Amino acid sequence: MTLNLTVSPDFAPDHISGWFIFNTWLQRQLETRVHLELYDCFDKQRADIKAGKYDLVYANPFDASMLVRELGFKALVRPLSKPDETIIATHAESSLTCVEDLAEGAQLVATDDPDVNRIGMIMLEPADLDSANTKLNTVDSYVIVAKHLLNNQADAGFFLKDAYDELSALIRKQMKVLVSSEISVVHHALLVGPEMQQFIPQLQDKLIGMAEDEKGKSVLESMNLLGWEIMTEEETEFMIDLIDTLID
Amino acid sequence: MSEQGSADVREVVIEYFDGTSRTATIIDREVPYPEGKLIVSRTDTKGFITHANQAFVDMSGYSQEELIGKNHYILRHPDMPAVAFAGLWETIEAGNKWHGYVKNLRKDGAYYWVKATVIPNIRNGQVVGYTSVRRKPSRSKIAESEALYATLK
Numbered sequence A: 001m002t003l004n005l006t007v008s009p010d011f012a013p014d015h016i017s018g019w020f021i022f023n024t025w026l027q028r029q030l031e032t033r034v035h036l037e038l039y040d041c042f043d044k045q046r047a048d049i050k051a052g053k054y055d056l057v058y059a060n061p062f063d064a065s066m067l068v069r070e071l072g073f074k075a076l077v078r079p080l081s082k083p084d085e086t087i088i089a090t091h092a093e094s095s096l097t098c099v100e101d102l103a104e105g106a107q108l109v110a111t112d113d114p115d116v117n118r119i120g121m122i123m124l125e126p127a128d129l130d131s132a133n134t135k136l137n138t139v140d141s142y143v144i145v146a147k148h149l150l151n152n153q154a155d156a157g158f159f160l161k162d163a164y165d166e167l168s169a170l171i172r173k174q175m176k177v178l179v180s181s182e183i184s185v186v187h188h189a190l191l192v193g194p195e196m197q198q199f200i201p202q203l204q205d206k207l208i209g210m211a212e213d214e215k216g217k218s219v220l221e222s223m224n225l226l227g228w229e230i231m232t233e234e235e236t237e238f239m240i241d242l243i244d245t246l247i248d
Numbered sequence B: 001m002s003e004q005g006s007a008d009v010r011e012v013v014i015e016y017f018d019g020t021s022r023t024a025t026i027i028d029r030e031v032p033y034p035e036g037k038l039i040v041s042r043t044d045t046k047g048f049i050t051h052a053n054q055a056f057v058d059m060s061g062y063s064q065e066e067l068i069g070k071n072h073y074i075l076r077h078p079d080m081p082a083v084a085f086a087g088l089w090e091t092i093e094a095g096n097k098w099h100g101y102v103k104n105l106r107k108d109g110a111y112y113w114v115k116a117t118v119i120p121n122i123r124n125g126q127v128v129g130y131t132s133v134r135r136k137p138s139r140s141k142i143a144e145s146e147a148l149y150a151t152l153k
């Protein structure tokens, strides 16, 4: 038997090798072949997940909703102390000091990360901005989002906070944050497909134990995670309900 | 709030749908929406609060203990027209999502505006409660809502 694992394409490229190390670790723990497939595009990955290609998905919060409510996946664990937060930033020398300073016709730059973009648009609402009265340039990575801001090709950019914090100090110094979300209850989750649910207790056990053993800890470090926390069914439903309120 | 002039402070009797009422001190002072935050609460099917996040506690001025088990009308501001909430209940009881701009009353009598979304929590096909998530509204939407609500009272 082979298990198929995929990971939401929104983590920093530095941690790709970490996910392959995790894959190997998982394989040893379960004594089963695990195949990891990575994507650089959200839509293609979503289509393959919907086609039933995956048993295990490390999903961003918006995809987690779809996986649970539409495809019968169950959340196993969430990453410890790692909520998904969004930053709207601009050039350090921009005259903008808050979101409300942005005007109609503002040029935005972002990746195709669906949750960051949704939260970003919500944080523009106080300025009466939406997708109809702004222009959005979609680029491939957060480094490119930053470049567009530094080159004055955009008024404001959306970042996953984790990705923003991992940009070099030199780049960050040339930007300023207009607003940073503090939602704290919206986060990624590792989910298991409907066919695999008999493995849930075993998987949860192994994942929770990772932070306690040397080998597991180094695997976590390579993925830039501190550990995992159990996600109960009600916690998962609560997060999904919350996300539901953010989608029009 | 000793700096508030007496003209900005009034005592109002608020009557709730269930026949109860209370006399509230209303102060004409807006507390700004906290940047980047979502104010989250959940209720049971009758509107009694079962969960409130930290931003809710901070903005409402009530402690977690004071909020849990209370009817959500504890935040009802007398400037809010009853029809707004009738629309809310009609929408969510039909299983739909409700959006609206709400002026909320804090424990200290001041107020804060939110853009609220309320959805039914459905578990195994049953509505078991409701979740409300509020975000920061624009000044123009607040002005529009103020004008509209004044005509509905």
Ligand SMILES: Cc1cc2nc3c(=O)[nH]c(=O)nc-3n(C[C@H](O)[C@H](O)[C@H](O)COP(=O)(O)O)c2cc1C
Pocket: B015, B016, B017, B018, B041, B042, B043, B047, B071, B072, B073, B074, B075, B076, B077, B080, B082, B085, B088, B102, B104, B118, B130, B131, B132
């Ligand atoms: C999930 C949920 C959240 C609510 N949040 C508020 C709120 O923030 N402020 C408010 O005045 N009413 C809120 N209500 C509506 C109240 O239940 C109530 O209908 C309203 O305050 C009007 O009070 P009345 O029905 O006694 O006139 C909420 C209801 C639900 C179900």
